[in-house]
Amino acid sequence: MGGIVLDQPLPYASINQIDPFLLIHHWSDRLPGGQHQKNVGVGPHPHRGFAPVTFIFKGSIHHRDSEGNDETVYGGGTQWMNSGKGIVHSERPGQEVVSKGGDFEIIQFWINAPAKNKMDAPSYQPLSKEQTPQVLSKDGKVKVGVVAGNYKGVESSISSYSPMLILRLDIEAGGETTISVPEHYNTLLYQLDGVLTINDTQQTKAKDMTWFENDACDIKIKGNQTCRAILLAGEPIKEEVATYGPFVMNTQAELMEAIRDYQAGKMGELIENFD
Amino acid sequence: MERRRFLQKSFLGGLALGLLSNNVLFANSSAQTMVFDVPKASKHIRHGLFQNQSLNLVNCPFDWINHLQKDVFCQDGIDLEAPEFVHLSFKLENKLMNVGLCKNSLYITDELVTEERDLNNSGIINTKVYEDKTVQIIQLKKGQKHKRKIHNTQICLLPIKGEILIDNHLLTDEQGIFVQNQNKLFFEAQREETIVLLVGKNSLQNKIT
Numbered sequence: 001m002g003g004i005v006l007d008q009p010l011p012y013a014s015i016n017q018i019d020p021f022l023l024i025h026h027w028s029d030r031l032p033g034g035q036h037q038k039n040v041g042v043g044p045h046p047h048r049g050f051a052p053v054t055f056i057f058k059g060s061i062h063h064r065d066s067e068g069n070d071e072t073v074y075g076g077g078t079q080w081m082n083s084g085k086g087i088v089h090s091e092r093p094g095q096e097v098v099s100k101g102g103d104f105e106i107i108q109f110w111i112n113a114p115a116k117n118k119m120d121a122p123s124y125q126p127l128s129k130e131q132t133p134q135v136l137s138k139d140g141k142v143k144v145g146v147v148a149g150n151y152k153g154v155e156s157s158i159s160s161y162s163p164m165l166i167l168r169l170d171i172e173a174g175g176e177t178t179i180s181v182p183e184h185y186n187t188l189l190y191q192l193d194g195v196l197t198i199n200d201t202q203q204t205k206a207k208d209m210t211w212f213e214n215d216a217c218d219i220k221i222k223g224n225q226t227c228r229a230i231l232l233a234g235e236p237i238k239e240e241v242a243t244y245g246p247f248v249m250n251t252q253a254e255l256m257e258a259i260r261d262y263q264a265g266k267m268g269e270l271i272e273n274f275d
Numbered sequence: 276m277e278r279r280r281f282l283q284k285s286f287l288g289g290l291a292l293g294l295l296s297n298n299v300l301f302a303n304s305s306a307q308t309m310v311f312d313v314p315k316a317s318k319h320i321r322h323g324l325f326q327n328q329s330l331n332l333v334n335c336p337f338d339w340i341n342h343l344q345k346d347v348f349c350q351d352g353i354d355l356e357a358p359e360f361v362h363l364s365f366k367l368e369n370k371l372m373n374v375g376l377c378k379n380s381l382y383i384t385d386e387l388v389t390e391e392r393d394l395n396n397s398g399i400i401n402t403k404v405y406e407d408k409t410v411q412i413i414q415l416k417k418g419q420k421h422k423r424k425i426h427n428t429q430i431c432l433l434p435i436k437g438e439i440l441i442d443n444h445l446l447t448d449e450q451g452i453f454v455q456n457q458n459k460l461f462f463e464a465q466r467e468e469t470i471v472l473l474v475g476k477n478s479l480q481n482k483i484t
Contacts, residue, residue, distance in 0.1 A: 011321065022321070023321055025321065027323065028403075042324065043324075043326070044323055044326065045325055045326055053330065097429060196321075208412065243320065243321060244319065244321070244348035244359070244360045245319040245320075245322070245324075245325040245348050246319075246322065246324075246325050250380060250393070252360075252375070253382060253384075253389040253391055254375050254377050255360075255375075256362075256373055256382045256384040256389050257384060257389055258383045259325075259364070259373055259384075260364075260371060260373050260374075262325075262327070263327055263364060263371055263373075264371055264386070
């Protein structure tokens, strides 16, 4: 994507979306250092009609947007943006990792917005590692970061468009836990590394995405090796989706209008200020 | 007596022919058409990097059209060779116009409204008029011709899809043509599904022959 090599578990082959999830991009790299931030990452571009959410695992992401938000989030943290009626933002590795070099790893996923929310005012919600509520499994070997929704009575501060459960999982070898998700939620698990056994039947490895049937509530996961994963579960929106480039709407005509509005400056303007 | 009349007639005839020959040469001169390259289309997958590009039409002889930008959006981001949505934007005077071709539908968006048309027929699919400017979309099958008389009309014409033969130029969807001071407009589709954007100043409502 624009010179950035990344993994795209969704969309994939014939799977265009797992309602309400539209995209997963996994970018893992080692930055060489000695660069300037303005030459790295993704420069100003618009979004409308959905929430792009970024999990930072290694390094940091510097977010700037046309609403005036200017924030860097580090490993363990999350950037949650509801693009609403439109926003222009840039997302670049933080200046420190760009200039000094180092590991950089993020996952960005897109959550569709219901039609009634697509033209809401945009909002940006950064969540640091320290601000992310954690739940420890009974065996103490699985840390669950609650980014959105309610997990075992622990609720995140993130405001999402529709009901969902978004978790970050750090699993030690031998650790196991059972995650309960409403049966009607569409649920997927994407694994960054390691080996897991799911529901005592299926082994999964790095960069596998598991899409669960809507036939039960409990998902049992056990770490065969140390493993990191994300669990995305959400109530399906069940609306028509028209999506190209950076916009997600319900009809092609609305996409045309999103392009027009962006070009007419209605989503704001971002002029990046590099120190 | 008769010899003088003969000389007089010859002189007048010669004068008329001289005037006529200048007019004929002016109307048929290829200098009244100019092929241009459409700014290279940016290809997009599902995600960011869609950006405004202020692209001036190089050597455009008209002051009422500018900032042509072409973007191609690919299906699902998986197959970059399968563009699914072709989008053109340009400025007509200061009005932003957007034309989109997606699957079997055409969309034209201006500052106020988006119109959608099915691409199942040949001929003029859509016409929008803004004072003395006209934006038209024409669909042709291979071999079909489009002819019309024009007068004092300036035209910017480009294939959004397919190819056309116009004024001995073969235009793909990466090229366009400026036309002025012609008394007719004629082009022929060279590909099965050819869709042409025609933007003109001064009346395009002339008779189609």
